[in-house]
Amino acid sequence: MSKFKINIVAGPLWSNDEAQKLGGRIAAAHLGKFTGQWSTIVEGEMSVIEVEYDTAPTGSTEYTMDVLAGPLWSIEDAKEVCPAICASYGGKWNGQWTTVVEGKMSVCGCVFTF
Numbered sequence: 001m002s003k004f005k006i007n008i009v010a011g012p013l014w015s016n017d018e019a020q021k022l023g024g025r026i027a028a029a030h031l032g033k034f035t036g037q038w039s040t041i042v043e044g045e046m047s048v049i050e051v052e053y054d055t056a057p058t059g060s061t062e063y064t065m066d067v068l069a070g071p072l073w074s075i076e077d078a079k080e081v082c083p084a085i086c087a088s089y090g091g092k093w094n095g096q097w098t099t100v101v102e103g104k105m106s107v108c109g110c111v112f113t114f
Helices: 016-029 075-088
Strands: 003-009 033-042 046-054 062-070 092-101 105-113
Touching: 003 033, 016 033, 016 046, 062 075, 062 092, 075 092, 075 105
Parallel strands: none
Antiparallel strands: 003 046, 033 046, 062 105, 092 105
């Protein structure tokens, strides 16, 4: 099984101690593993952490949750956008979506396997 790494925004991190303390929890929330690497991308406002993923899920437990997707206008729009949104979190789209704030925000139903 191969692995890949990406950077995930983590809000402002003020020190290496804070990054090491929070990085694992942030990575786990995105179904990945914190590598210990991080950097500030906007001074005083935003940092990123490096998260490592396996290319395929290893477990058999599934969890479904909705993730923010920006505005979606139709099922055709959802079919185009949701697979990529779910994949960006390490999941797969389950075919479900809904608008939560009319004209501003929708969510995609994503299934996570771990």
